[in-house]
Amino acid sequence: MTSNRQYDLVLLGPTGYTGQFCAEHIVQNHPTDLKWAIAGRSLQKMEPIAQQLKALNPDRAEPDVLVVQLNATELNELAQKTRLVINCVGPYHLYSTPVVEACATNGTHYVDATGETPWIKLIIEKYHETAKANGAIMIPSAGVESAPADILAWSLVKRVREDLSSQTREINGTIKEMKSSGPSGGTLDTILSIFDWLPTSELMKSMTPFALAASAPPKTIPSDSILNKILGFRSIRDLGTVTTSPSGMADITLVHRSSTLMPELYGKSFYFRQFLSVRNALVGLAVHIGFTVGVMLLALPPVRWLLRKFIFAPGSGPRREDSMNDRLEYHAIATPEGEQTKRVFGKITYEGSMYLFTGLLLAEAAMVILNDEETIRKVSRGGIVTPATMGQTFVDRLEKVGCNIETKVYQY
Numbered sequence: 330m331t332s333n334r335q336y337d338l339v340l341l342g343p344t345g346y347t348g349q350f351c352a353e354h355i356v357q358n359h360p361t362d363l364k365w366a367i368a369g370r371s372l373q374k375m376e377p378i379a380q381q382l383k384a385l386n387p388d389r390a391e392p393d394v395l396v397v398q399l400n401a402t403e404l405n406e407l408a409q410k411t412r413l414v415i416n417c418v419g420p421y422h423l424y425s426t427p428v429v430e431a432c433a434t435n436g437t438h439y440v441d442a443t444g445e446t447p448w449i450k451l452i453i454e455k456y457h458e459t460a461k462a463n464g465a466i467m468i469p470s471a472g473v474e475s476a477p478a479d480i481l482a483w484s485l486v487k488r489v490r491e492d493l494s495s496q497t498r499e500i501n502g503t504i505k506e507m508k509s510s511g512p513s514g515g516t517l518d519t520i521l522s523i524f525d526w527l528p529t530s531e532l533m534k535s536m537t538p539f540a541l542a543a544s545a546p547p548k549t550i551p552s553d554s555i556l557n558k559i560l561g562f563r564s565i566r567d568l569g570t571v572t573t574s575p576s577g578m579a580d581i582t583l584v585h586r587s588s589t590l591m592p593e594l595y596g597k598s599f600y601f602r603q604f605l606s607v608r609n610a611l612v613g614l615a616v617h618i619g620f621t622v623g624v625m626l627l628a629l630p631p632v633r634w635l636l637r638k639f640i641f642a643p644g645s646g647p648r649r650e651d652s653m654n655d656r657l658e659y660h661a662i663a664t665p666e667g668e669q670t671k672r673v674f675g676k677i678t679y680e681g682s683m684y685l686f687t688g689l690l691l692a693e694a695a696m697v698i699l700n701d702e703e704t705i706r707k708v709s710r711g712g713i714v715t716p717a718t719m720g721q722t723f724v725d726r727l728e729k730v731g732c733n734i735e736t737k738v739y740q741y
Contacts (some may be wrong), residue, residue, distance in 0.1 A: 335410045336364045338695050339395065341428065342417035343367040344374045347442055347472070349381075350688030351417060356382045356389060358689075358730065359696060366393035368407060369418075399424055404431035413438035413699055415691050420519040421469075422448035422526050429456055429467065433713075436463035438702065440694045442472030442687050444579045445519065447527055447535035453713050461712030466705050468714055470583050471694045472687035476716040477659050477677050478502055478580035478603055479587055480724060481734065483717035485663040485675045486588075486595050488736040492673070495665035496596025499551060502580070502661035503571045503604040505676070509683050510651040521633045529628045538601075541582045543589040547598045561617025562610050567662045567674055567739065571604035572613030575620050578603075587717035590709050596666060606660070652682035662739075675736040686732070693726045694719060 340355070342348040352367060359365075369375050375394050383391050397403050399418070408414065408431040418424050421443040432439040433456040443449065449469050460467050470476065486497045524532070539546040557563050562572040574580075580603040588595035607613040626632045656679070663673040679686050697719045698705060705711075709718035716723065724734055 332412050334412050336366050336393075336412065337699055338363070338413040338415060339366045339368050339407060339411040340392075340415045340417065341368045341397070341407075342419075343378050344369055344371070345417050345419070347684050347687050347691075348417035349378065350682070350685045351415060351691050352378065352382055352392075352688075353385060354685075354689045354692040354730075356386050359692065361389050366395050366411070368395040368397045370396065370398055372396050399427055401427055401431065404428055405435060408432050408435040408437040411437060413440070413695050415695050416441040417691070419443065419445075420522045421445050422451075422523060426452065426455075432467060433460035433463065433465055436460075436465045438465055438695075438698045439467040439469075440471045440691050440698070441469050442474070442691055443469050444472075444474030444576065445523055446540065446579050446582050447523065447532060449582075449713075450535045450540055453541060457712040461710065464706070464711060466698050466702055466709070466711055466714060466718075468694060468698070468716060468718070470579065471716050472690050473657070473683050474576055475580040475583040476690050476694075477657065477679075478661075479583050479715055479717045480727070481659055481661050481675050481677045482584045482601055482663075483587065483594075483720065484677075484724060484734055484736050485661055485673050486599075487721075488673045488675070488738070489663050489665050490594065492738050493665050493668060493671055495668060496594075497599055498596070498664050498666045498668075499599070500584075500601045500661050500663045501565050501568060501571075501604070502601065502659060503565075503568050503606045504574055504576075504658075505606045505660045506656055506658040507683075508654065508656040510648075510655055517636075521627070521636060524627050524633060525630075536578045536582070538578075538581050539585050539589075541586040543586060544592070546585075547600060549598065550600055551602075560610075560614055561621075562607065562613025563604075565604070565662070567672070568604070568606065568660055570607050570609055570613055572607050573617045573620050574603050574605040576603075577605070583715055584717075587715040590714055590718060598666065649682065652685070655682050656680050657683060657686065670741055672739050672741075673736055674739055675734070677732065677734045679732045681731065689730050689732075690716075690727070693730060694723065697723050697726060 584601040588599040658678045
């Protein structure tokens with residue numbers, strides 16, 4: 330990690346709910362010779378965080394504390410000081426476009442935890458080529474949205490290639506279980522504010538399956554029946570009954586960006602779908618209708634105004650003790666090109682808070698980039714890319730910190 334920059338990484342937004350988890354993971358798991366800092370707009374808010382980090386590991390030097398306002402001048406100065414920025418400042422569409430611009434312009438690597446697909450589309454259009462030209466590796470959506478789906482899909486595609494000597498035609502994925510103590514204030518505020526930011530018609534346009542793709546979509550794409558589209562639920566072999574996933578489109582668009590960044594691995598006809606597992610068709614129908622109606626209601630300003638009266642404030646969230654029994658499990662099944670008798674099943678599991686999981690995903694992604702940037706650049710060609718471009722190195726690091734990823738071949 331030799332560099333003439335002052336820091337290896339800077340964590341921007343350490344006082345937020347996810348930012349605190351990320352900082353704690355760095356202190357407890359990353360090398361003690363890591364040169365790093367925390368940065369934000371308020372010194373008064375950051376100093377207690379620095380003291381808490383010191384208490385977690387008294388033998389480790391405290392991170393530097395940098396006061397940075399979110400303007401071009403100060404963000405450029407910050408980007409020039411560090412090899413990588415972990416950005417936990419959301420809602421990203423409101424605050425973080427200048428952060429991306431500064432990193433892309435200065436060749437500074439970058440990771441964040443956004444699930445805001447319309448914003449990712451915007452920054453790809455504006456800054457991908459700049460970042461690529463300047464040698465920056467920039468990975469948005471490296472948190473719960475949408476790293477688990479992306480890295481599981483990559484693992485399946487790799488297994489199909491290695492064991493079946495084939496490219497992958499299709500992956501169907503599902504959230505088998507997501508037991509969570511609830512969303513943070515920042516997550517809820519993001520959902521509401523994104524409807525303030527974009528008209529619903531524009532929001533829908535940016536959420537098509539290949540909205541983030543690096544190349545044209547396949548010429549042949551599996552189509553849903555009219556009945557599936559209306560009812561939402563369906564039964565998929567090896568996955569059971571599934572229905573519309575509220576976070577599905579964020580996962581789908583990111584996985585398709587991965588597949589089009591790495592067509593040599595995935596294949597040019599690859600297609601991915603993401604669902605939510607349910608007990609039966611009736612529950613699947615109820616979830617689908619509830620999600621559809623919910624989106625329609627969120628499009629109404631008075632509804633968003635009312636909801637803001639009841640949600641957590643940004644920066645806060647569920648109590649840590651309430652998150653001890655949280656659990657995440659994704660399942661997916663991959664179908665090889667032209668193969669009728671074999672398929673590959675995969676699952677990814679994590680026990681613990683979803684926000685802790687996001688924090689460690691960001692921190693581990695940062696270390697992969699810092700240690701293996703040339704490999705990632707060779708695979709992805711650089712610029713604004715995806716968690717899957719970090720490949721096996723990312724998988725190995727995640728497994729060491731409690732995230733289990735499995736794949737196996739099914740023969741019929």
